Amino acid sequence: MKTPGHIRAVSRRTVLKGAAAAAALQLAAPFIIKARGETPLRIGMVDPLTGAYAAVAQNEVMGARLAVQQVNANGGILGRPIELLVEDSANDVGTGVQKARKLIDRDQVTFLIGDVNSGVAQAIAQVTNEKKVLHIVSGGHTDTITGSDCKWNVYRVCNTTSMEANAVADLLFTKYGKKWHFITPDYAYGHTLQKAALADLQKLGGTMTGNELTPLGTTDFSAYLIKARAANPDVLLVLPQGSDMVNCLKQVAQFGIGKQMHVAGLQQELESLEAMPPEARVGIWMFEWYWKQPGVSGVDKFVAEIRKVNNGKVPTARHWFGYTSVHTLAAIANKEKSLDAKKLAEALGGFELADDVKLQPNKCYYRKGDHQLMTSAFVGEALSQPAGDPEDLFRVDRVVAGDKTAPPEAATGCKLQWPT
Structure with missing residues (x-):
């Protein structure tokens, strides 16, 4: 699940094994737009690509890559193409923290997404808060992330427990x-x-x-x-x-x-x-999301797009988590015409997902008071x-x-x- 040409070589990233990796590589075709010579904007993603949660994590990354492809085809973020840099937390808090710091300090990512593992997600949130980086927890569910341990810079896509x-x-x-x-x-x-x-x-x-x-x-x-x-x-x-x-x-x-x-x-x-x-x-x-929703706007198109890169298989909630995380970041940055973390975090309070992103019948929005997505x-x-x-x-x-x-x-x- 690597990004194209000018992004760092696959050998410098975790190599994803099996069918999921092969499918994701189909998204590694040269979809980064040539945006008027602008420097690419980097989004970091930390997920447990190996171990007990490997399958769901790999699908989150696949969904994120599809969103990157779509955003770049429509001009990127503020006219800049996106690069998605992915690291493996391996379900380990220390590893997840190390990878988050690497993405922020060395790779200079603007935003961060992750983790599936709630314990890792909470630990990463400490890092992003210290570094003042806008962070979306894609798949870690424990209540405290948007509860007693909530942070101004952290939002969450998946449900709470x-x-x-x-x-x-x-x-x-x-x-x-x-x-x-x-x-x-x-x-x-x-x-x-x-x-x-x-x-x-x-x-x-x-x-x-x-x-x-x-x-x-x-x-x-x-x-x-x-x-x-x-x-x-x-x-x-x-x-x-x-x-x-x-x-x-x-x-x-x-x-x-x-x-x-x-x-x-x-x-x-x-x-x-x-x-x-x-x-x-x-x-x-x-x-938390299901692929068969007759009559719901955008779902059939999303299913078809994921099938193309997922060996013909239908999308899961995890594909949707990654997809929604990237689209949220792109939409709010383009709406506010800013990359300032505090400004964007403030603007996300009350922000409602568009039909072609929410992909469900009910209103889907981020609550202002706890930064939790109200998803079905x-x-x-x-x-x-x-x-x-x-x-x-x-x-x-x-x-x-x-x-x-x-x-x-x-x-x-x-x-x-x-x-x-």
Whole structure:
């Protein structure tokens, strides 16, 4: 997933492996415009291109590259072409911080995007805040990023963990039962997601039978599943993501856990459903964006454009996160005719995404008080056997607007401190 000609050679960047890398390289054709001799404007992106979240991270980068291509074809940012410089955080906080500093100090990027991993995203936000660089968190969900640890220069595209829980908890309680057991990834994202779901459960009058904390990169979930089976809940909520989600649901199916209790969760990803066998695709979930939206402006075009660079496969929410992050930065800079981080950060408060960027039926805008994008939740059920299109692995039953799932700004704990 490298950028063209005058951008630094691939050997100086992480080499992405497999089909995703090959697809992304199709976007590395010479799409940087010759913008009147202007110096290219650099956007840095830090994501975990290797490890448990490699598939979703690579798709975020692919979506960002498509947006770069489109922006450059329309004159770039303030007449300057964009270069996207990508670094691998490898799901490690220290590595992510190092890569962010490198992009800012050595590569002189104007903006930064990332990270999928919430812990890494929070650490990078400390760096961008220190350096006064406008930063969009594309895929890290933990509440505190736009909550108690919010920063004037940091905005977020993906949902918060509270938004995810609020979108689906009532449905799970009503349809599946009031006793829940959790399988939770043991880091920032998992902790806040489980906390939000438990708060909703308790408000509804339900109880938790247990919470199994699992390290990132777990391959064997048998011990956790044995404990969950012994607790005899109504619902087993599977909260890990990436390859951890795939491994967990595969073992749930192998052990026949679904015959004893309902299996479901909160956030689900198309990358995960694609990677697991049909019998593991079960339960109610929420998607943060879904590719099948008949009649919604711009979606069909976006699907077609991603197919061209994704080995014919449909886009996922992660493609949309990267795509939206780049388009947000370009749109606000061109609107304000400025690259000043503070001015742009102020202008993004209340900024609404255009139809061909939001790609969903509801209003999609950045809240001024916490810098969180009010983006929709696509709530429905995973399909073990799709009725028609084999790529349609999720049945969307309802699309809930972000300002219906997000806590009030006053309840987030965000207190923005602006530089003088």
